[in-house]
Amino acid sequence: MSDTNALCPRCAHEAIEHIFDSPVPGVWEVLQCGRCLYMWRTSEPARRTRRDAYPAEFMVTPEDIGTAPEVPAVPPLRTSAA
């Protein structure tokens, strides 16, 4: 039942990693996108698991990832003389 060939619902990336199987075999899997790191369970509603049903307001592009702000900002390294 693996969906690892599916597209990431959020960013349409094709490399999907399998993270965890349901303790009751074959009920669901937890998957993760290798690019935007979206993680979901295959038994969730289509609006969370299928690219063609995923809400536009939650979609992510590579540009979004590249321009995401850093929170909190990494401070400069303190030199030993300081």
Place this chain on the structure above:
Amino acid sequence: MPYDDFRGFLQALRQEGQLLHITDEVMPEPDIAAAANAAPRLGDHAPALYFDNVKGFTDARIALNVHGSWANHALALGLPKETGTKEQVEEFIRRWDTFPVAPEWRENPLWAENTLEGEDADIFRVLPLIRLNDGDGGFYLDKAAVVSKDPADPGNSGKQNVGIYRIEVKGRRTLAIQPVPMHDIAQHLHTAEERGEDLPVAITLGNEPVISIVASTPMEYEQNEYELAGALRGAPAPLARAPLTGLPVPWGSEVVIEGVIEGRKREIEGPFGEFTGHYSGGRNMPVIRVDRISYRTDPVFEHLYLGMPWTEVDYLIAANTCVPLYKQLRRDFPEVQAVNAMYTHGLVVIVSTKKRYGGFAKAVGMRVLTTPHGLGYAATVIVVDEDVDPFNLPQVMWALSTKMNPAGDLVQIPNLPVLELAPQAVTPGITDKLIIDATTPVAPDSRGNYGTQVRDLPEAGEWLARLRKLAGTR
């Protein structure tokens, strides 16, 4: 009587009729979050929810909405479940007067029964993780008390921190954390990262209910959360040392996850439906490496739903946001009568105060903005007269209706700090803030045509008690 572990409180909730056990099989998503979303809509006596029949899991135990009503909040503090909101805040203030109460070190912590280490420290093997809102980037831990030390002063227990922060599960042994710059753990991480070091953390889940309250209280940097827990409990908080990091953690936690925030590393995180009732955008945030998980046999996973207010988080951060602001204002201004900072962690703050002289109420409002919590919150401060109850919103609206003249009572201060999650800011982290003076002007401020205010009749109080009694015996 204080609770020493999470299960003791669940039992008390059950006995009080405040825990709803859902025995039907449910889907992990969307059922559990949807139920927790709906539960607070049942009103001020909404119950906690307990699920143990979750499709695909063999032994999941998930509790939500544990603090999600005024009745449950009262029980968490050992008060009768009928205790009113303002009375709970007043009792919180009285107990804070006994702060600090030193913690108690106990042997044989409950979480020491089972351990996963190194590559085996897989969070999916311990917790039945569930997703909350549709736009969330993944699974979250949002009710864990995270313990850390100041790397520049690790022996100082005042500077240690116990706080609830949003934590995303990024992999089997990888988490992300949101250290909002206004919060104490961000100072710890800043110091560690300046030194090029990792920051050790212990993430504790399934705690007795007062730990969750103190971990979400905006205390001052050098105030110790466990010492406040002792004051609120009326008994020392039982602690034990986490085995890998040596960090002080609650003795009775269901699960203790240890690891480090990896210094100088950021990675894409989120979005997450936040306490503001809005999703935060995706941001690059710090990453936690999990090295060890300790847990009770058959752990109960405590989770929290948050969304369009009010949800559980609003009850959790209501009283405990009012009280430190009240304490800090009273140090300088004993005229302050009460503080209501229950809305969105104090993004709006309502203060009632006596006035020494004209302009005093505006000065009290400005002091709110410069408290440690006010720096990151308090986008709007409403100041009302001493006879207006800030917890009685119809009275506050009456004050706004009749005591406030925009010509002289709105003070807008540009470009002050606010937490980056506040959605109203044009540039995240910076916003104008507003003080609304809804008090009656006093000399030498002679604005308005107030004449004399109508007061309750002297006999009204007696009649109120009489009417309550009569109504109660019908």
